[in-house]
Amino acid sequence: MxxxxxxxxxxxxxxxQMLFKEVKNAAELRQSAVDGRINGALINPTMLVNPxxxxxxxxxxxxxxxxxxxxxxxLNSEIIFNLSPTNNISEAFKRFGTSDGDESVxxxxxxxxxxxxxxEDIAAQVDGRQVPVEDVSWLSDLAKIRKLFKVxxxxxxCGTLLDAVVxxxxxxxxx
Amino acid sequence: xxxxxxxxxxxxxxxxxxxxRGGNMAPEKSATVPQFLRGAELVKQGAEARVxxxxxxxxxxxxxxxxxxxxxxxxxDEKLTRRRTVQEVRSILRCRRAGIPxxxxxxxxxxxxxxxxxxILRSSTVRDHIASTQQSASCTVQELDRDQDRELVQEQELExxxxxxxxxLAKMHDEDVIHGDLTTxxxxxxxxxxxxGSDLVLIDFGLSYISALPEDKGVDLYVLEKAFLSTHPHTExxxxxxxxxxxxxxxxxxxxxxxxxxxxxxxxxxxxxx
Ligand SMILES: Nc1ncnc2c1ncn2[C@@H]1O[C@H](COP(=O)(O)OP(=O)(O)OP(=O)(O)O)[C@@H](O)[C@H]1O
Ligand SMILES: [Mg+2]
Numbered sequence: 001m002x003x004x005x006x007x008x009x010x011x012x013x014x015x016x017q018m019l020f021k022e023v024k025n026a027a028e029l030r031q032s033a034v035d036g037r038i039n040g041a042l043i044n045p046t047m048l049v050n051p052x053x054x055x056x057x058x059x060x061x062x063x064x065x066x067x068x069x070x071x072x073x074x075l076n077s078e079i080i081f082n083l084s085p086t087n088n089i090s091e092a093f094k095r096f097g098t099s100d101g102d103e104s105v106x107x108x109x110x111x112x113x114x115x116x117x118x119x120e121d122i123a124a125q126v127d128g129r130q131v132p133v134e135d136v137s138w139l140s141d142l143a144k145i146r147k148l149f150k151v152x153x154x155x156x157x158c159g160t161l162l163d164a165v166v167x168x169x170x171x172x173x174x175x
Numbered sequence: 176x177x178x179x180x181x182x183x184x185x186x187x188x189x190x191x192x193x194x195x196r197g198g199n200m201a202p203e204k205s206a207t208v209p210q211f212l213r214g215a216e217l218v219k220q221g222a223e224a225r226v227x228x229x230x231x232x233x234x235x236x237x238x239x240x241x242x243x244x245x246x247x248x249x250x251x252d253e254k255l256t257r258r259r260t261v262q263e264v265r266s267i268l269r270c271r272r273a274g275i276p277x278x279x280x281x282x283x284x285x286x287x288x289x290x291x292x293x294x295i296l297r298s299s300t301v302r303d304h305i306a307s308t309q310q311s312a313s314c315t316v317q318e319l320d321r322d323q324d325r326e327l328v329q330e331q332e333l334e335x336x337x338x339x340x341x342x343x344l345a346k347m348h349d350e351d352v353i354h355g356d357l358t359t360x361x362x363x364x365x366x367x368x369x370x371x372g373s374d375l376v377l378i379d380f381g382l383s384y385i386s387a388l389p390e391d392k393g394v395d396l397y398v399l400e401k402a403f404l405s406t407h408p409h410t411e412x413x414x415x416x417x418x419x420x421x422x423x424x425x426x427x428x429x430x431x432x433x434x435x436x437x438x439x440x441x442x443x444x445x446x447x448x449x
Contacts, residue, residue: 008211008232010207052232055233056232056282152272155272155273158274158276158277163271166280166281167267168268170280170283170291
């Protein structure tokens with residue numbers, strides 16, 4: 001059910017995504033992440049079109065960490081920040097991070113290869129039902145995503161909504 | 176070994192950012208991407224950029240790596256190279272917003288001047304397409320009626336392509352994007368999955384900029400005309416079709432075509448003077 005992808009540019013970094021529904025302890029999870037007891041990013045899956053979005057954000061976060069140019073304080077918060085189309089950090093957290101009452105959570109962990117125990121330990125902290133990561137497309141709030149990313153219908157005639165979102169994420173620093 | 180390879184060897188990737196020498200120096204030039212590219216397939220080695228094909232985040236991806244020109248001043252060079260990279264990704268987004276196909280951008284590394292782009296699959300450059308169509312047409316010239324029919328079909332197909340190019344450039348100019356390097360190598364023809372027609376994708380926006388001036392658009396078309404006619408012999412009529420379709424599709428075409436005429440004249444005068 002997990003979705004794991006090695007970052008080709010950074011071979012000792014692997015990204016694993018886990019999707020949970022019917023989550024009962026979102027507030028507690030968020031606190032654990034803030035306190036550093038969960039070494040992962042907690043993401044609001046309704047703002048995701050596709051898991052590829054998370055990979056683009058994670059790859060950029062690792063890159064910026066290695067060159068010492070992150071805009072936020074940790075790799076996990078940088079992943080959340082990178083998902084947003086704007087450079088406003090608190091807005092990024094509000095929209096793309098998990099909020100206290102959320103019933104679904106995408107848990108993203110950047111780790112070394114073969115760290116299955118670590119992943120199990122993190123997943124065990126979620127009080128919810130794990131579903132395949134691909135199911136995220138059932139949760140996407142497309143209207144909200146189109147509005148936030150300012151995607152007009154004509155753009156979707158020459159590419160997918162995912163392309164539109166990923167382009168804005170990739171180049172927001174120079175817009 | 177190229178200088179870039181040397182750099183990659185001398186500066187191994189830094190896995191721990193805290194281990195950087197001297198705390199607040201300028202950000203490190205990351206060698207990770209150049210090192211990664213050594214394992215990628217080189218598609219094109221140009222004068223200012225190398226283009227690679229690879230997998231990135233599990234997807235077929237094209238990486239365009241701009242490199243320094245040795246004879247330029249280092250700091251100036253860095254600035255120019257960065258500017259091209261920025262211009263390229265900005266114009267791509269501007270085009271896509273307007274519904275003009277251009278490859279999606281996945282990642283940009285401003286330290287090594289690399290852009291990671293969606294690979295346009297099932298595509299060939301317009302240049303290759305025209306060349307191969309012309310070639311197969313000329314092979315059949317002395318054969319039977321059936322082949323003459325085929326020749327006719329190919330001619331019509333090229334005219335349709337020229338019309339498509341005219342339309343897409345009109346749309347681009349109406350968005351005030353000046354491409355800056357219009358050639359038939361910088362347009363890809365993408366076949367649709369079930370072989371129902373094909374669409375055009377614009378690439379290579381490194382010299383692009385934003386301008387509403389008819390003069391700039393006229394020069395853009397002039398550059399294309401020069402490149403088109405010298406790359407593809409006997410295509411004067413075809414290029415006229417392209418311009419006709421441009422003027423039918425663009426709201427502001429008459430001022431642009433007037434400028435094109437002026438620029439042509441200037442070009443001719445210049446070449447007469449020597
Ligand atoms: N996104 C893409 N998908 C498929 N093929 C591509 C893509 N981008 C580039 N190519 C191929 O690579 C070739 C070179 O790319 P591009 O025109 O961007 O570089 P270039 O001409 O070397 O750049 P410059 O003119 O800035 O030096 C193209 O003609 C095309 O064949
Ligand atoms: Mg080119």
